[in-house]
Amino acid sequence: MDVRAQVSMVFHLDKCIGCHTCSVACKNVWTDRRGAEYMWWNNVETKPGTGYPTGWEDQSKYKGGFEKKEDGLELRAVGKVRGALTVFHNPNFPVIDDYYEPFTFDYQNLFDAKEGADQPIARPVSMITGKPMEIESGPNWDDDLAGSKHYAAHDPNLANVSAEEREALFDIERLVFFYLPRICNHCLNPSCVAACPSGALYKRGEDGIVLLNQERCRAWRFCVTACPYKKTYFNWSTGKSEKCILCYPRLESGQAPACFHSCVGRIRYLGMVLYDADRIEQVAQTEDHDLVDAQRSLILDPNDPKVIADAKRNGISDDVIASAQRSPVYRYVIEWGLALPLHAEHRTLPMLFYVPPLLPVMAQKSENGHYDTTHDDFLGSIDQYRLPLQYMASMFGAGNEAPVRYALRKQLAVRYYRRAVTTGDIPQEQADRLLKEAGCTPEEADRIYHLTALAPFDDRFVIPPMHREEAIEMLDEPLEAKGFAGMGIRKRPERGA
Numbered sequence: 001m002d003v004r005a006q007v008s009m010v011f012h013l014d015k016c017i018g019c020h021t022c023s024v025a026c027k028n029v030w031t032d033r034r035g036a037e038y039m040w041w042n043n044v045e046t047k048p049g050t051g052y053p054t055g056w057e058d059q060s061k062y063k064g065g066f067e068k069k070e071d072g073l074e075l076r077a078v079g080k081v082r083g084a085l086t087v088f089h090n091p092n093f094p095v096i097d098d099y100y101e102p103f104t105f106d107y108q109n110l111f112d113a114k115e116g117a118d119q120p121i122a123r124p125v126s127m128i129t130g131k132p133m134e135i136e137s138g139p140n141w142d143d144d145l146a147g148s149k150h151y152a153a154h155d156p157n158l159a160n161v162s163a164e165e166r167e168a169l170f171d172i173e174r175l176v177f178f179y180l181p182r183i184c185n186h187c188l189n190p191s192c193v194a195a196c197p198s199g200a201l202y203k204r205g206e207d208g209i210v211l212l213n214q215e216r217c218r219a220w221r222f223c224v225t226a227c228p229y230k231k232t233y234f235n236w237s238t239g240k241s242e243k244c245i246l247c248y249p250r251l252e253s254g255q256a257p258a259c260f261h262s263c264v265g266r267i268r269y270l271g272m273v274l275y276d277a278d279r280i281e282q283v284a285q286t287e288d289h290d291l292v293d294a295q296r297s298l299i300l301d302p303n304d305p306k307v308i309a310d311a312k313r314n315g316i317s318d319d320v321i322a323s324a325q326r327s328p329v330y331r332y333v334i335e336w337g338l339a340l341p342l343h344a345e346h347r348t349l350p351m352l353f354y355v356p357p358l359l360p361v362m363a364q365k366s367e368n369g370h371y372d373t374t375h376d377d378f379l380g381s382i383d384q385y386r387l388p389l390q391y392m393a394s395m396f397g398a399g400n401e402a403p404v405r406y407a408l409r410k411q412l413a414v415r416y417y418r419r420a421v422t423t424g425d426i427p428q429e430q431a432d433r434l435l436k437e438a439g440c441t442p443e444e445a446d447r448i449y450h451l452t453a454l455a456p457f458d459d460r461f462v463i464p465p466m467h468r469e470e471a472i473e474m475l476d477e478p479l480e481a482k483g484f485a486g487m488g489i490r491k492r493p494e495r496g497a
Contacts, residue, residue: 002277003300003311005320006188006208006351007246007464008329009260010269010339011181012452013357014411018179020044020140022259022268026183029247029258035237037102037127040139041244042259045180048152048169048391049142053098056230057156057343063092064228065191065346068285073347078195078222092225100137102127128236146177157394165388176386178357181267183259184231184244185342185350186210188275188298189284192243195226200241207272207466208351209248214240228346252468256461269451271327272320272464273351274300274311284347291344291398298349299334302327323464328451329353336440336448338407340396356396356404358411359385382408406438413438414445 026042045051055061063077077092086092105122113120126133142151147170158166168174186203190210193201200216201223203209212223212232217240223232224241232243247257255261260268275298286294300307302324311321324330332339332355339353382389382405392408393401413434420431435445451459 001300001307001310003274003307003314003316004208004277005206005311005316005324005464006273006275007186007251008208008271008273008327008333008351008353009183009186010329010332010353010355012267012269012355013178013180014355015265015267015452016044016179016181016357017265018044018046018143019264021262021264022181023139025258025262026244030245031242035235036233036242038096038099038139039233039235039242041231041233042181042183043139045182046143046146046152046177047180047395048146048155048158048177048387050151050154051180051182052139053094053230054137055098055154055156056094056228059228059346061092062094062225062228062230064226064230065343065348066189066194066284068287068347072281073284075191075195075226077225086225090221090225093221094224094230096128097137100139100141101133103133103135106132144177147172147175152177157391160390160394160399161388162390165390169386174386176359178359178387180354181259182229182231182342183352184210184246185229185348185352186246188277188349188351189280189347191226191228191346191348192223192232195222196220197222201232204248207248207251207464209246209251210243211245211248212241212243214238214242217241228343228348229350248466251463252466254463256457256463260461266455266460269328269332269460271329271462272324273327273330273333274302274307274316274321274324276300280349284349288345288398289400291347292340292396292400292403295341295344295349296334296337299330301334302330317465317467319465320467323462326462328455328460328462331447331451336410336444337403338410338448340403340407342395343398345398354396355411356392356407358408358415359387382412410438410440410448413440414448417442417445418449 023040023042023044027040030041031039040052043052051057059065059076065076066073067076103124104127106125107122110120110122123132124135125131142148145151149170153170186209188208190203193203193210197220198216198218200213202211202213204211219234219239219241221234221241224230224234232241235242250257256270260270279298283294283298302321308321333353338355340356341350341353344350389401389405392404393399397404416426416434417431420426420428432442435442
């Protein structure tokens with residue numbers, strides 16, 4: 001067993017209000033510069049919807065992630081032969097129109113315009129060419145357009161939804177949507193790392209954060225194609241690729257990443273988990289139906305004496321193990337089974353998990369012709385929710401409804417239980433019965449409620465010690481003594497040099 005540590009995340013979609021504060025915080029810190037104007041390392045999408053870049057979930061177009069073959073895994077779009085054939089023209093590479101052409105406005109014209117009968121205006125100007133342009137899309141172009149036949153109807157996750165359910169989704173009286181915030185998943189089996197010919201992309205050994213060394217980047221851009229989540233970008237000004245770095249300078253100083261810290265809805269959780277690196281290949285080749293459970297099986301119990309012993313043997317310190325034992329991610333993903341990976345079928349083993357949202361009950365047309373959402377039960381049943389379960393399963397269950405149904409049922413039972421406790425208008429016997437059917441005890445329901453609704457900063461963000469001093473000490477010694485000769489790693493310059 002090869003025990004390693006990984007910084008992991010949970011986003012609770014039932015709490016996201018779509019304010020985009022996270023996106024603005026990230027943009028101001030990391031991508032507010034030339035060549036990165038169109039980059040949103042953190043973005044918030046409306047689902048159903050096509051997302052950013054447009055239709056990123058459609059791998060028949062973008063060819064991201066891995067495919068399971070008889071002899072193992074294979075990158076969908078990149079390989080020795082395919083890579084050579086697509087060096088100069090890659091048909092699966094997203095172009096600027098799939099994102100949007102970044103724009104600003106000619107505000108100076110408001111001051112310099114000559115006197116006339118018309119009010120001067122600030123025309124949109126391309127931030128790439130500097131020329132006037134017509135705005136046709138933007139970073140949040142389809143925000144809240146749940147019923148749009150141009151956006152929501154082209155969501156790839158609707159492919160397996162029945163015609164009747166699909167038609168109901170676009171009835172104006174029964175529209176529904178939820179928000180999906182996205183950052184780099186910092187996968188255990190990252191396809192961007194596998195696709196990079198120059199070795200610029202790598203996964204940090206101490207915390208699993210996927211980073212990109214721009215000194216080694218040679219602008220092959222295979223990383224952009226290979227990432228199924230399209231969270232690697234190409235800077236058209238510098239000629240280098242860029243991606244989310246999980247604000248590792250903030251983590252190293254004990255602070256939460258910018259998007260986490262600024263989140264208004266407090267939907268974000270961060271913590272360390274321990275996993276068995278020896279089983280990554282085996283788990284990544286699991287059949288789609290079992291991928292979610294297989295990925296969960298990779299994550300080890302940080303309180304298991306054998307796991308602790310193997311972790312220490314692998315150089316993981318006691319305080320990192322202690323942070324893994326307090327991790328909110330472990331609770332949501334393993335203990336409670338509420339958080340699920342996004343599109344696990346790409347086999348990159350993403351380490352950002354989502355608690356799926358409990359959506360309103362589907363409205364039914366009454367005898368007088370009006371749509372009515374009232375129901376005999378307090379919150380109805382999962383099968384009556386507006387978004388079909390198969391739609392949610394295509395996003396969070398690799399097509400398997402079982403883990404999604406379990407997560408939603410447990411959330412629903414906790415809500416019934418808390419309603420019975422706080423207001424008393426639901427019989428306690430009914431609440432206890434629902435908890436038992438969901439495999440949940442009252443004590444566990446209270447813990448879920450606390451971490452979801454009441455948890456303070458230190459409970460939501462259990463930031464592990466990074467021990468960067470050990471890396472600095474390593475660079476203070478001759479590199480040849482550490483086995484890094486000829487690897488292009490330079491010694492830290494002396495103070496004042």
